[in-house]
Amino acid sequence: MNRPAPQTGTSADKAPPADTRLMADWRRRVGALTDPMRAMLAEVCEQGGPAVADHFYGAMLEDPRAARFLDVNQVRERLKPSLQRWLKALLAATTGEIANLYALQEHVGHVHARIGIPVDLVGRGARMLKDDLHAGIRARAGDDAAALEVVLAVDGLVDIAMETMTRAYARSREVVGALDGSFRLFSLIQNIGTERERQRALLLAWENSLLYALTAEQPGPPQPLLISRSEFGLWFLHKGMASFGDTAETREVSAISERIDAALRERLPTAANAGERRLLLDQLRALADQIRSLVSIMFDGIGDLESGRDALTRLLNRRFLPTILRREISLQANTGRQFAVLMIDLDHFKSINDTHGHAAGDRALQHVASLLMENTRGSDYLFRYGGEEFVVVLGSVDEVEALGIAEGLRRAIAASPVALGDSLRLPVTASLGVAMQDGHPDYERVLARADAAMYQAKRGGRDRVVLAGSDMPDPPGARVLRY
Known part of the structure; x- marks a missing residue:
């Protein structure tokens, strides 16, 4: 490495x-x-x-x-x-x-x-x-x-x-x-127009799922319909609020989202007939229209973006990693929603550069970055950490969900060789360390634990996922807090 x-x-x-x-x-x-x-x-x-x-x-x-x-x-x-x-x-x-x-x-x-x-x-x-x-x-x-x-x-x-x-x-x-x-x-948005339309589409998708459920004979429990659990809700919690900051618009979107979820929890279980459910649906869609207008205002107010992306992979560079981890720690403290950090290192990357040249190494990094984007959620953060290492921050996940996403990434990388031209396909694998936030307020701790788990995956044979435990040895070069 x-x-x-x-x-x-x-x-x-x-x-x-x-x-x-x-x-x-x-x-x-x-x-x-x-x-x-x-x-x-x-x-x-x-x-x-x-x-x-x-x-x-x-x-x-x-x-x-x-x-x-x-x-x-x-x-x-x-x-x-x-x-x-x-x-x-x-x-x-x-x-x-x-x-x-x-x-x-x-x-x-x-x-x-x-x-x-x-x-x-x-x-x-x-x-x-x-x-x-x-x-x-x-x-x-x-x-x-x-x-x-x-x-x-x-x-x-x-x-x-x-x-x-x-x-x-x-x-x-x-x-x-x-x-x-x-x-x-910077706001983590590479194309403002595209991102605006994507979030409008996700909000509409949530409305459609609400429409389908509330017009059915058996609408089911409210939990899957909560806007806070939708793709739009997760994006807003983990990225939208961080991107736009604490403004009147973001506070209003948060308040309306809470009203929507409270109405679903309180009224859906007791909505005994189609008329009551239709009234509830109309009220929730009116609130969704308010959110849509507020989101448009937020996007309209974005100014010029500062550079914060890795030039090669177009993922975030490590500049904003402390900001993201501090915010996820604060979210966990305030909401109880746990998050996880994945540390990903490409296996035998030096041999790729030595055997096929640095252009092939760059192509491998770009290829893996694309796979990460395809196999993670819109609310997750993707970073090129340095060299052949990547970091993924998964918001609102438990241990089972985090390990499932990590294993899916490992399989996707192993199953997709890098195309180098002339029909040459270069197999690539990765070692992944997973660390759940354990409540410690210092973001370097969860990152160091993910790093240690990734090194354990390396030592264990590579091309595998390891969950960080309390007894793991420190990774080489780690800055461990001893005061």
């Missing part, structure tokens, strides 16, 4: 030169710690660290905003030990370790930005940590003067770590905001 190292973060993750004044202040504060002060802080961390972590995460789990980013198992198994290691590293550092400490705080700040943790929660956490450390210091200091000296030193170290985190956080959020704005302009 000719695979680049994973780089899914924004350009903010490529940190500018360190703030030399901040680094100098950090070294000065660390250099001012005496051996007795270091000994006391080591004792505070060793003996009081578990209690500090329990208090910190206990309070965070009680806060609804903070609890959205946490779960009990994650806190117990990873975050509490990580917090204790962070405290120990911060309070026991020497001047020679400041550069590594600075880089760690920058990394934490970028992760907080990716997840979207409110900055005031980070500030509250720092205040809680300092309060607990103050109590531990006072309990061990011989007198108030000694306690005050250590407390001031600890406050300075925690504050400077928070300043470094906040600096990285602000830079990441600025880049994320600009990228999300670019994504709305």
Whole structure:
């Protein structure tokens, strides 16, 4: 494979030169710690660290905003030990370790930005940590003067770590905001006119299915008729709202869709005769007309699109992958709809280039990209991730559905050799990793799990689908979060 190292973060993750004044202040504060002060802080961390972590995460789990980013198992198994290691590293550092400490705080700040943790929660956490450390210091200091000296030193170290985190956080959020704005302009639509007509046709198809069901003697259950489960509804949820942004029109389409689904759930089961069902149908079609008008307004308002497609395959490039994954994570948190990430790598791609030339390799990539477009849904996102790798983001799927789509893609690729001219057909296969979003708020986690599953498929013999498990080894070159 000719695979680049994973780089899914924004350009903010490529940190500018360190703030030399901040680094100098950090070294000065660390250099001012005496051996007795270091000994006391080591004792505070060793003996009081578990209690500090329990208090910190206990309070965070009680806060609804903070609890959205946490779960009990994650806190117990990873975050509490990580917090204790962070405290120990911060309070026991020497001047020679400041550069590594600075880089760690920058990394934490970028992760907080990716997840979207409110900055005031980070500030509250720092205040809680300092309060607990103050109590531990006072309990061990011989007198108030000694306690005050250590407390001031600890406050300075925690504050400077928070300043470094906040600096990285602000830079990441600025880049994320600009990228999300670019994504709305880009809107994932290669041909605006074609996409407009496609969505109008999908909305009409939903109306026709509604007409057929409500004029039948036995209309059946409402669930298959919900507009939110239609092809149009899935496109609007996963692509339309992301493309057009939070506007009056998108909010109105969402509200009307909810009214349609609520009416179907509440009134269809009790519509005992054809007259009642006809009245319901007329009301729902009037609401669909409103949606059709709003969608036209939304398309009319689209401006010039920015480049975001891979020039060779015409799939999305990786530029907007963080935007899509952040939005799917938010959708899952708000609606409960799970999503999946597929990592796809063409098998033995290097030998194609070496044996048949790079033009043949390009043709193979274009061919596979076409197969991906033909065998996925309109609400799914397709990316060329780099080299011979592709990423597919499947919205509103469970594990069985995701594995079914992945297996269908694998079979489609294996069954369709690449035409190279002169009757030459080149067989191509792919290894696929599937990762279901597990509730973790950092998009890099689900991507890394899909990557690990794809490598497991490679090691297992290629031309297969593997579902990511919790015990998989990390893929080569992966950036795994360890803080």
